[in-house]
Amino acid sequence: xxxxxxxxxxxxxxxxxxxxxxxxxxxxxxxxxxxxxxxxxxxxxxxxxxxxxxxxxxxxxxxxxxxxxxxxxxxxxxxxxxxxxxxxxxxxxxxxxxxxxxxxxxxxxxxxxxxxxxxxxxxxxxxxxxxxxxxxxxxxxxxxxxxxxxxxxxxxxxxxxxxxxxxxxxxxxxxxxxxxxxxxxxxxxxxxxxxxxxxxxxxxxxxx
Amino acid sequence: xxxxxxxxxxxxxxxxxxxxxxxxxxxxxxxxxxxxxxxxxxxxxxxxxxxxxxxxxxxxxxxxxxxxxxxxxxxxxxxxxxxxxxxxxxxxxxxxxxxxxxxxxxxxxxxxxxxxxxxxxxxxxxxxxxxxxxxxxxxxxxxxxxxxxxxxxxxxxxxxxxxxxxxxxxxxxxxxxxxxxxxxxxxxxxxxxxxxxxxxxxxxxxxxxxxxxxxxxxxxxxxxxxxxxxxxxxxxxxxxxxxxxxxxxxxxxxxxxxxxxxxxxxxxxxxxxxxxxxxxxxxxxxxxxxxxxxxxxxxxxxxxxxxxxxxxxxxxxxxxxxxxxxxxxxxxxxxxxxxxxxxxxxxxxxxxxxxxxxxxxxxxxxxxxxxxxxxxxxxxxxxxxxxxxxxxxxxxxxxxxxxxxxxxxxxxxxxxxxxxx
Numbered sequence: 334x335x336x337x338x339x340x341x342x343x344x345x346x347x348x349x350x351x352x353x354x355x356x357x358x359x360x361x362x363x364x365x366x367x368x369x370x371x372x373x374x375x376x377x378x379x380x381x382x383x384x385x386x387x388x389x390x391x392x393x394x395x396x397x398x399x400x401x402x403x404x405x406x407x408x409x410x411x412x413x414x415x416x417x418x419x420x421x422x423x424x425x426x427x428x429x430x431x432x433x434x435x436x437x438x439x440x441x442x443x444x445x446x447x448x449x450x451x452x453x454x455x456x457x458x459x460x461x462x463x464x465x466x467x468x469x470x471x472x473x474x475x476x477x478x479x480x481x482x483x484x485x486x487x488x489x490x491x492x493x494x495x496x497x498x499x500x501x502x503x504x505x506x507x508x509x510x511x512x513x514x515x516x517x518x519x520x521x522x523x524x525x526x527x528x529x530x531x532x533x534x535x536x537x538x539x540x541x
Numbered sequence: 542x543x544x545x546x547x548x549x550x551x552x553x554x555x556x557x558x559x560x561x562x563x564x565x566x567x568x569x570x571x572x573x574x575x576x577x578x579x580x581x582x583x584x585x586x587x588x589x590x591x592x593x594x595x596x597x598x599x600x601x602x603x604x605x606x607x608x609x610x611x612x613x614x615x616x617x618x619x620x621x622x623x624x625x626x627x628x629x630x631x632x633x634x635x636x637x638x639x640x641x642x643x644x645x646x647x648x649x650x651x652x653x654x655x656x657x658x659x660x661x662x663x664x665x666x667x668x669x670x671x672x673x674x675x676x677x678x679x680x681x682x683x684x685x686x687x688x689x690x691x692x693x694x695x696x697x698x699x700x701x702x703x704x705x706x707x708x709x710x711x712x713x714x715x716x717x718x719x720x721x722x723x724x725x726x727x728x729x730x731x732x733x734x735x736x737x738x739x740x741x742x743x744x745x746x747x748x749x750x751x752x753x754x755x756x757x758x759x760x761x762x763x764x765x766x767x768x769x770x771x772x773x774x775x776x777x778x779x780x781x782x783x784x785x786x787x788x789x790x791x792x793x794x795x796x797x798x799x800x801x802x803x804x805x806x807x808x809x810x811x812x813x814x815x816x817x818x819x820x821x822x823x824x825x826x827x828x829x830x831x832x833x834x835x836x837x838x839x840x841x842x843x844x845x846x847x848x849x850x851x852x853x854x855x856x857x858x859x860x861x862x863x864x865x866x867x868x869x870x871x872x873x874x875x876x877x878x879x880x881x882x883x884x885x886x887x888x889x890x891x892x893x894x895x896x897x898x899x900x901x902x903x904x905x906x907x908x909x910x911x912x913x914x915x916x917x918x919x920x921x922x923x924x925x926x927x928x929x930x931x932x933x934x935x936x937x938x939x940x941x942x943x944x945x946x947x948x949x950x951x952x953x954x955x956x957x958x959x960x961x962x
Contacts, residue, residue: 353737390640391639392641421565421566442567443638443639443640443642444642466726505576511662524782532660534657536611537639
């Protein structure tokens, strides 16, 4: 399914061949030595860190095709976040669809959401202004704030479209809409990112 | 690197009882079944509330049991007992799978429904038997009721308090149901699927499986017995032709008349022969019809069929007819005619010998001066057997639809009774 844009490369730490890297990948984890690798201008460089994710039960796994509804996708990377004060954790899977585009699927103990980042120039409520249960209009939708929290990256795997390091934190809010809609706003030091998507029924996620 | 494996047991911070943990990090509360304490799973199990005098209900499944539902392994981590406004109880088990999350196994009157939250927001009508669409299906509103929490034990993904109430409207599309649940602060939608109770017990390793429930659950699917369906389908094909044959026989199967004769009372009392009649066929089915206008009386006829001087067949038939008016309504009993069938093996010439008794009636010791008419037919086809066969085919053809109708009546009976009250 993946369309390698970077010719076969090798891990600068252990020399193992890296898997085909996607055009938008900026980060990858060597599957053999777990070294974190930067990808830039078709070059692979070691980030000097190792990332090991404890295996937890999951429907999804890297390199396997899955289908839910009309989407056929393959997970190619994963970020594990811890939320709050070690209240819990979830996985964000970077998946490539059969159409070639990519999305994020987050999984928190069986709750699945598929989202993609939205280019949004409009006004996003400030994190400090958010209250649980408040009604908000965003992206032309009527939304309700259902979660406000902060997340800490505790591990990465596979390849990712952004530079994320274990220990990185950001704040986020979940805004729920009608008909399974979810909007996530992520607040980093100098930017706010908006993601929109829908909840998935885990019983409808099948191996393709 | 953080190890996400949670602790597996804690002691109740209120009473010290050992409480096993089976859920994941999204568990919000841990409810002690011993002392009724509600512990906050996110605040080091601090006691949030305590409910005393709780009565632990009998439960078919226990916390910690594991079983496969829809191919996924689940663990029972908590249980809530609800009651409706009439005191009808049911259990909702919170079940957990690390891959598929937290859902519910609802137990009600021996039935199990696997229920999970859905994010679809649906406009649910409150009027019974109206419909709404959800999950690509059309649901019929079954009932609306208020559910109150009566007992809580184990781990839950929220904080349930004894006395909490939710307003529920349930729609059915067997084997599925779809419910809207409203509390003071939120609204949720649940999608449920009826499960075979024996399958659930086996899945969770229950050895002594209870008897199947007698009631019909709201979303229990009707399962026709394959034999009933085949019988009904086959019978439908035969019922109408059989009816048509029976009618045809009734119209055209009367045979040819050989004798039509009246005998007066004296002739009957003395005994008399009829004139001769000729039977042309072999093993001919004969029909003898007797009719008399006796009123409130009975009479009995001994009849012999004679060839030459030799009796070849004998039969006896009675006519009894009573009628009157009682309380302004007329009544009648019996008939002024009788019919008999017999066969004559050989063609030839025959006579009847007839001798009768009775005819006196209820109010006299003198026989009524009423004669009897004899009509004899040859080559008769008896239609009654075909009518009986047609009735059997008709009954068989409606057996399965009737079974389905009775099943549906039992499904709706509990909520229609409530309406009547």
